[in-house]
Amino acid sequence: MKKILIILMFFAMPAFAAPLQVVATLPSLAAIAKEVGGPLVQVEALTSPHQDPHYADAKPSLIVTLNRADAVIVNGLELEVGWLPPLLQQARNGKIQKGTPGYIDAAASVQLLGVPKGVIDRAMGDVHPGGNPHFLIDPRAGARVAVAIGQGLGRLDAAHAATYQQNAAALAQKLTALAKAETARFAQLPPARRTLVAYHDSLLYLVDWLGLRQIATLEPRPGIAPNPQHVAEVLQQMKAAAVPVIAQEAFYPENTSKTVSKLAGAKLVSLPGGARFPTETYEDHVRGLAQALYSALAP
Numbered sequence: 233m234k235k236i237l238i239i240l241m242f243f244a245m246p247a248f249a250a251p252l253q254v255v256a257t258l259p260s261l262a263a264i265a266k267e268v269g270g271p272l273v274q275v276e277a278l279t280s281p282h283q284d285p286h287y288a289d290a291k292p293s294l295i296v297t298l299n300r301a302d303a304v305i306v307n308g309l310e311l312e313v314g315w316l317p318p319l320l321q322q323a324r325n326g327k328i329q330k331g332t333p334g335y336i337d338a339a340a341s342v343q344l345l346g347v348p349k350g351v352i353d354r355a356m357g358d359v360h361p362g363g364n365p366h367f368l369i370d371p372r373a374g375a376r377v378a379v380a381i382g383q384g385l386g387r388l389d390a391a392h393a394a395t396y397q398q399n400a401a402a403l404a405q406k407l408t409a410l411a412k413a414e415t416a417r418f419a420q421l422p423p424a425r426r427t428l429v430a431y432h433d434s435l436l437y438l439v440d441w442l443g444l445r446q447i448a449t450l451e452p453r454p455g456i457a458p459n460p461q462h463v464a465e466v467l468q469q470m471k472a473a474a475v476p477v478i479a480q481e482a483f484y485p486e487n488t489s490k491t492v493s494k495l496a497g498a499k500l501v502s503l504p505g506g507a508r509f510p511t512e513t514y515e516d517h518v519r520g521l522a523q524a525l526y527s528a529l530a531p
């Protein structure tokens with residue numbers, strides 16, 4: 233009887249299970265997932281911080297990665313709509329299709345900004361009907377995503393649900409503290425310095441978090457390249473409001489921004505496009521991003 237019990241225990245021991253294979257579309261999501269899962273998960277990112285997540289290329293190697301996955305974590309709000317659906321389809325992995333527990337949608341946990349009002353048409357550019365998808369730039373959103381990932385992993389690996397939940401709560405607490413400290417620091421800047429121009433409409437959550445004001449974007453519409461008439465208008469607005477900074481993720485083109493910042497007497501700040509997974513934590517990524525911006529805005 234004792235022997236049988238020991239054998240049964242052996243098979244029930246979760247410690248013998250292989251780590252969950254987790255695939256994240258973005259490096260920041262991968263960094264959060266790794267911190268939440270620790271040694272219980274193996275995490276891969278489908279893109280790097282140097283890639284514009286709207287237009288990642290659907291390499292065949294990514295299909296193989298997705299084929300082996302137990303879970304996929306997506307940003308959602310159609311950020312990956314241009315490349316992820318065909319990859320998921322070709323991966324032929326029933327565990328990670330939309331609507332299954334293995335498909336974890338980060339956006340579902342976030343308080344969304346930039347939800348368009350009224351009728352949407354293509355003339356508005358690459359507008360996301362569900363809301364602005366660039367929330368990972370804000371650690372308050374990161375904290376919510378960490379908790380959602382903890383719950384998602386716990387559903388797939390119930391034996392360790394408590395561990396995922398604890399790790400997620402600890403990370404969320406660190407991120408919330410960081411977010412508050414940075415909000416307080418930026419509030420010390422003179423109000424006239426707390427303005428910026430962005431390249432793409434991807435800084436909405438950052439601007440909200442740090443109490444800044446975004447005067448304009450160099451793209452006339454999301455995903456549509458700057459044109460001379462719009463750029464002239466932005467330059468005018470920048471001069472009128474003495475905007476100190478143009479900020480953009482490193483993967484956006486810099487030529488227009490360089491010219492405009494020079495003409496406006498502003499600095500061009502290149503922001504990291506995501507955590508440098510696996511060497512950098514999400515928290516360090518966000519801290520570095522805030523510091524880069526703060527240095528440029530401080531008089």
Ligand SMILES: [Zn+2]
Binds near residue numbers: 286365432433434454
């Ligand atoms: Zn966008």
